[in-house]
Amino acid sequence: xxxxxxxxxxxxxxxxxxxxxxxxxxxxxxxxxxxxxxxxxxxxxxxxxxxxxxxxxxxxxxxxxxxxxxxxxxxxxxxxxxxxxxxxxxxxxxxxxxxxxxxxxxxxxxxxxxxxxxxxxxxxxxxxxxxxxxxxxxxxxxxxxxxxxxxxxxxxxxxxxxxxxxxxxxxxxxxxxxxxxxxxxxxxxxxxxxxxxxxxxxxxxxxxxxxxxxxxxxxxxxxxxxxxxxxxxxxxxxxxxxxxxxxxxxxxxxxxxxxxxxxxxxxxxxxxxxxxxxxxxxxxxxxxxxxxxxxxxxxxxxxxxxxxxxxxxxxxxxxxxxxxxxxxxxxxxxxxxxxxxxxx
Numbered sequence: 086x087x088x089x090x091x092x093x094x095x096x097x098x099x100x101x102x103x104x105x106x107x108x109x110x111x112x113x114x115x116x117x118x119x120x121x122x123x124x125x126x127x128x129x130x131x132x133x134x135x136x137x138x139x140x141x142x143x144x145x146x147x148x149x150x151x152x153x154x155x156x157x158x159x160x161x162x163x164x165x166x167x168x169x170x171x172x173x174x175x176x177x178x179x180x181x182x183x184x185x186x187x188x189x190x191x192x193x194x195x196x197x198x199x200x201x202x203x204x205x206x207x208x209x210x211x212x213x214x215x216x217x218x219x220x221x222x223x224x225x226x227x228x229x230x231x232x233x234x235x236x237x238x239x240x241x242x243x244x245x246x247x248x249x250x251x252x253x254x255x256x257x258x259x260x261x262x263x264x265x266x267x268x269x270x271x272x273x274x275x276x277x278x279x280x281x282x283x284x285x286x287x288x289x290x291x292x293x294x295x296x297x298x299x300x301x302x303x304x305x306x307x308x309x310x311x312x313x314x315x316x317x318x319x320x321x322x323x324x325x326x327x328x329x330x331x332x333x334x335x336x337x338x339x340x341x342x343x344x345x346x347x348x349x350x351x352x353x354x355x356x357x358x359x360x361x362x363x364x365x366x367x368x369x370x371x372x373x374x375x376x377x378x379x380x381x382x383x384x385x386x387x388x389x390x391x392x393x394x395x396x397x398x399x400x401x402x403x404x405x406x407x408x409x410x411x412x413x414x415x416x417x418x419x420x421x422x423x424x425x426x427x428x429x
Contacts, residue, residue, distance in 0.1 A: 229373035239264035298324035396420030
């Protein structure tokens, strides 16, 4: 091993508003693959697939009171990825191992915090990229949020917002397998068609074509909503509160409509929490990592049996990462947004 070119994505500085491609800088540096790691417990990896996720917007502001620290201006940003070990000073990892966890948005990364990594057992029937999607953070988020937070019962009425996204598409399919009636919202005709014709949702609608979300939900749920899996917040959450059934449950997974606003939109219909005895709960996937073995077994089996599908939006090359990330906040991705840095 010697010195190699190392492409990187650098965070330029804290922002206010919707992320832009220019908030990230693509840079080419050098990395010494003979870097001395003896006694450090670190591993050197080649990054293969990187995950674009809405939560990363929260790391682009100088706020340290969140559940995850902000990015550092002038440094490589990080996120979930799938990588291949090329050098190791850790007894649990050896060259050639595939791992998933936090890594840098770059071709090669030196990972010192190996406690957060999980080894992957390659399976010819499951793409490696799925370990940042279906079998990664979005997957366990959907699984834990639906089964643990929503406590579903067969025959219930389920509404999923941002339903074609990384989390929503799996929630809807798990709900169908559980015997529920499922409606999803998305932001384009193409996404609505995918939900209904590919992913098996009972109904779906384009929220951008609806002027009255309360009326829309009443049209799709004349008997009300038992479970609302919320990925967007804002006006959609407010409308859902008007349409929940008694003892309904709302899993608050994300609020992508609010993350880039200086002044978030207020919620006006909270009185319904009392009158309809609604349970509304926010959660993080990290609270449920003890469920990962069960989740992996169940979801991988469903996928291999053809009981669930998973839609990826794959961008090729690290150069495409800034535009792909910014596109998340304009609904440009169809399915789980992934960056392919290398395939082996």
